[in-house]
Amino acid sequence: MIGFHLDPRSGVSTYLQLVQQVKHALRLGLLEPGDRLPTAAEVVAALAINPNTVLKAYRELEREGLVSARPGLGTFVERSLGQASPHDRARLRRQLAGWMRSAYGAGLDREDLEALFTAALQDAAREGAA
Amino acid sequence: MTSAMEMSGLGRRYGRTWALRDCSLALPEGRVIALVGPNGAGKSTLLSLAAGLLRPSEGTLRLFGEPLRDRPSTLARVGYMAQDTALYPTFTVTDLLTFGGRLNPGWDDGWARDRLARLGLPAHVPAGRLSGGQRAQVALVLALAKRPRLLLLDEPLASLDPVARHDVMALLMEAVAEAGLTVLLSSHIISDLVDTCDWLVAVNQGRVQVSGDIDDLLSAHKLITGPREALHTLPARLPVVGQRVNGRQALLLVRLDGRPLGPDWTVRDASLDELVVNYLRQPGSCALPGPTAVAR
Numbered sequence: 001m002i003g004f005h006l007d008p009r010s011g012v013s014t015y016l017q018l019v020q021q022v023k024h025a026l027r028l029g030l031l032e033p034g035d036r037l038p039t040a041a042e043v044v045a046a047l048a049i050n051p052n053t054v055l056k057a058y059r060e061l062e063r064e065g066l067v068s069a070r071p072g073l074g075t076f077v078e079r080s081l082g083q084a085s086p087h088d089r090a091r092l093r094r095q096l097a098g099w100m101r102s103a104y105g106a107g108l109d110r111e112d113l114e115a116l117f118t119a120a121l122q123d124a125a126r127e128g129a130a
Numbered sequence: 131m132t133s134a135m136e137m138s139g140l141g142r143r144y145g146r147t148w149a150l151r152d153c154s155l156a157l158p159e160g161r162v163i164a165l166v167g168p169n170g171a172g173k174s175t176l177l178s179l180a181a182g183l184l185r186p187s188e189g190t191l192r193l194f195g196e197p198l199r200d201r202p203s204t205l206a207r208v209g210y211m212a213q214d215t216a217l218y219p220t221f222t223v224t225d226l227l228t229f230g231g232r233l234n235p236g237w238d239d240g241w242a243r244d245r246l247a248r249l250g251l252p253a254h255v256p257a258g259r260l261s262g263g264q265r266a267q268v269a270l271v272l273a274l275a276k277r278p279r280l281l282l283l284d285e286p287l288a289s290l291d292p293v294a295r296h297d298v299m300a301l302l303m304e305a306v307a308e309a310g311l312t313v314l315l316s317s318h319i320i321s322d323l324v325d326t327c328d329w330l331v332a333v334n335q336g337r338v339q340v341s342g343d344i345d346d347l348l349s350a351h352k353l354i355t356g357p358r359e360a361l362h363t364l365p366a367r368l369p370v371v372g373q374r375v376n377g378r379q380a381l382l383l384v385r386l387d388g389r390p391l392g393p394d395w396t397v398r399d400a401s402l403d404e405l406v407v408n409y410l411r412q413p414g415s416c417a418l419p420g421p422t423a424v425a426r
Binding site: 006040044045046047049051052053054 | 296297299301303306307308328
């Protein structure tokens with residue numbers, strides 16, 4: 001089960017932050033098909049937000065076919081996001097961590113890394129790799 | 131959709147001064163409703179009328195379709211928490227539970243004890259020795275243990291620190307998720323209302339100025355900026371809520387109606403805070419649904 005957190009300065013609406021955090025967890029393999037999402041009562045007891053906001057986020061995820069609500073039981077993950085196997089994902093994450101260590105070693109900071117990563121993503125898109 | 135509360139021409143006078151006048155309003159069931167307005171606007175009077183603590187000087191008030199005047203039993207389904215969270219200071223939390231249980235027919239003692247234990251509130255300490263945040267939590271648990279269908283909270287967050295405000299709101303939101311009750315709460319701190327409330331009521335100078343779904347209100351209103359010389363290029367009869375001119379620049383909160391504004395104007399979304407402040411500065415501006423909008 002995942003826990004949600006909110007960033008009030010993100011400028012992203014609360015319901016969309018919840019949607020994005022579920023998708024993020026699906027991509028990282030933190031949530032897998034069959035897993036139950038926290039109930040609206042559990043989420044609002046932690047975040048102090050209106051329960052309808054949680055239900056709206058879950059409805060959006062359901063509309064995209066990622067989760068389904070089973071009456072009386074809860075909301076469950078239907079399918080994962082991202083194609084890679086858990087093994088490949090772990091390997092790629094290790095490689096990226098190594099790349100980050102060498103970037104920090106070369107004196108770059110977090111914003112430099114983000115700029116480099118975004119630029120490389122754009123290069124790859126232009127070359128048709130993505 | 132049922133109305134939790136319906137006011138028709140409701141007014142209350144103290145001597146020759148009207149604290150609230152001409153209030154006609156329908157509030158939908160199952161919502162968390164923010165009641166905002168300047169000091170002395172009539173918020174507490176409105177809450178006291180709904181709680182049956184004050185009688186209206188004119189007009190009628192219905193709760194869940196029942197006229198309050200004819201059916202005092204309706205009040206058994208209404209919870210009310212006063213501004214100062216009045217708890218008998220010498221009563222322990224356990225005493226307060228016993229007291230609440232004797233006075234209220236639908237009292238859910240198991241739920242109340244369970245919730246107080248989960249919140250780590252001491253059962254045998256006199257209420258007068260609890261911190262402000264603990265007192266607010268105890269008072270809210272007591273109000274909820276009555277199992278109300280409508281809960282009225284007068285400034286429940288005033289005088290609480292940010293952690294206590296979060297804890298009280300979390301307790302309230304969990305109760306809303308579990309029981310689906312309707313909440314009407316007054317507050318001055320708009321940031322506390324942003325993620326918790328879904329309906330806005332603004333009262334100003336004793337009159338209801340705004341009532342509506344917060345998402346609908348926010349998508350209908352826009353903040354627009356442009357050069358002051360371009361003010362005359364705005365469409366005729368554009369509903370302007372508030373307007374400020376700083377030097378050469380004009381800033382307006384408007385309700386857009388689909389007509390284009392012209393190249394001089396930049397449009398952006400308004401925050402709830404900006405919406406509320408603009409309305410309260412202009413007591414003449416109104417955003418009220420027609421009489422059927424809520425009942426539909």
